[in-house]
Amino acid sequence: MKAWENNIRKISPYVPGEQPKDKDIIKLNTNENPYPPAPGVGKVLASMDADRLRLYPDPEVKALVHELANYYNLENDQVFVGVGSDDVLAVAFMTFFNSGKPILFPDITYSFYPVWCNLFKIPYKTPKLDGEFRMVPQDYYEENGGVVIANPNAPTSIYEDLTVLENIIQHNSDVIVIIDEAYIDFAGRSAVELVNQYDNLLVVQTFSKSRSMAGMRIGYAMGNSELIRAMNDVKYSFNSYTMNMPSILAGVEAVKDEEYFRESLAKIIETRQKAIEEFLSLGFSLPESKSNFVFVTHPKIPAKQIYEALKEQKIYVRYFDMPRINNYIRVTIGREDEMNRLFTFLKKYLENR
């Protein structure tokens, strides 16, 4: 063994999610949006002056920060933009969770939280969701180094009411509470309305789901200006120019087109409602979904078998081989025709068992 091998940072190797190339596949496995981004996004990219790429992009991402601030009725200095919400969350973890005390997040939630804790040497504790996968607010009232809550939660799809979150924020005025709202546009009221009231609150959102721009990598955080300044200081010290020119231009166009945004959300929510009814009629049960995916379990057939049977049909869904959730599959809400193919198969599959 080489001496330098001892000093390589130990990370459990990550296996990237399946990104099949086969066009025939129905891809309901990574919660992507089945509809394209706003038409303005394609237009601004097609007409972009590529010669300008020779120059560094605006490190402050002012155009996009301003557009978002305007959209959410915030000041420019209350918005931080990064390369997807993973980048934004990682910067937030690095910036705020330095007390040495464990931070808290549910045992079943977004799988990157513990990974970032390990990477940045942040201790953490994971209070258990209850039997219905709901939060037990009291678990978050004990002394801690920070709180992170995905709302709606993944992979459970459950949305907790804003009053539940507000109680947790109030009980944790000494630490930063991050509400990770990747799926909020499919749900209900955002915690962003509490941002001016609680200076310890950071709300994180993304363009990857509701705005159909996973391929562009744009996420953002909203909070009081002191939090945003601290995150920018960390970001600038790491890499001043993270947002490339196409991202900035395309991001602005996406936010501008409110009508398209609302239409495409409405379509997904309508398809979700139908999908829930279909799943129920097939004997599945599921928590109430407020996301662009559902988390379903069948009383008779193990989830893993269903997952594999679907895969054989070129229908990709997500299965997590983890305690408490290994009898569930997570199914992204696709287009109507995709969901029809899914249910046509599932009906036949269940009849024959």
Next chain:
Amino acid sequence: MKAWENNIRKISPYVPGEQPKDKDIIKLNTNENPYPPAPGVGKVLASMDADRLRLYPDPEVKALVHELANYYNLENDQVFVGVGSDDVLAVAFMTFFNSGKPILFPDITYSFYPVWCNLFKIPYKTPKLDGEFRMVPQDYYEENGGVVIANPNAPTSIYEDLTVLENIIQHNSDVIVIIDEAYIDFAGRSAVELVNQYDNLLVVQTFSKSRSMAGMRIGYAMGNSELIRAMNDVKYSFNSYTMNMPSILAGVEAVKDEEYFRESLAKIIETRQKAIEEFLSLGFSLPESKSNFVFVTHPKIPAKQIYEALKEQKIYVRYFDMPRINNYIRVTIGREDEMNRLFTFLKKYLENR
């Protein structure tokens, strides 16, 4: 003071470089390329299917990794791609410099090295460049936690011969040696030819300078497959999808167009030669530049005065108010007409003093 303020990571706030909007300005301050990227870059972006942005990009960035591996005669598993070389270097620092021993880099070099050390709590020592701003190789033979060398160095513009670097690499077989080659295409032989010979060598390059794509944010590292795998493990654990779809497509096109690349390099090198002669004829002195910038000092007029006089003329260059280099200005090599305007002014300015 709020309790949570105590646990914010302490970073000395960074002030982004001047990115003036005035089109009349001659921008010779951030070592950008004065020529546009390869024509294929604009074409691929203009014809890109924006609807595909709804999907996540390839987390392994296979298309671009393959194109680079092919270009440098390496295997695919010897190339790591990131969001600019700042991202690549930061990941490398995080991945390799965990011994607790100080890493070594020159006292005058790229200003982000000490910043990343502070961010990741890596101890460091900065051996002094000699009076001519050249490295003293013996300084890098003592026990250390790693070595980082920018070659050509910034802001000095000096290129060290590959034999000097090879000696340092050989003396440091127990640690990782990073050669940061942001400006190598304007210089001479790259350390990439040593990659298959020394498993402790990591060579980092960028699309921001020689390939005219600062606005796109693409950097890459080349080394033995074990180093690349370790960096990917860290990257994936931080953010699996850092490279957006436009970056991947545009990067591939840039690497493909060797002819355009060589032509635009040749133009800059020719302009650099003329600029050096002009500076010398005006009484400036400078180290031999092998970069797309020169680092000049005048025997009579303080650099800061020249910097300010140029700025008044809307000619932006870079001045570093730091020990040992505060009587120099760094001037990016621009287009011929931009350099002519610079020298026309400088001649008049120096005559009137």
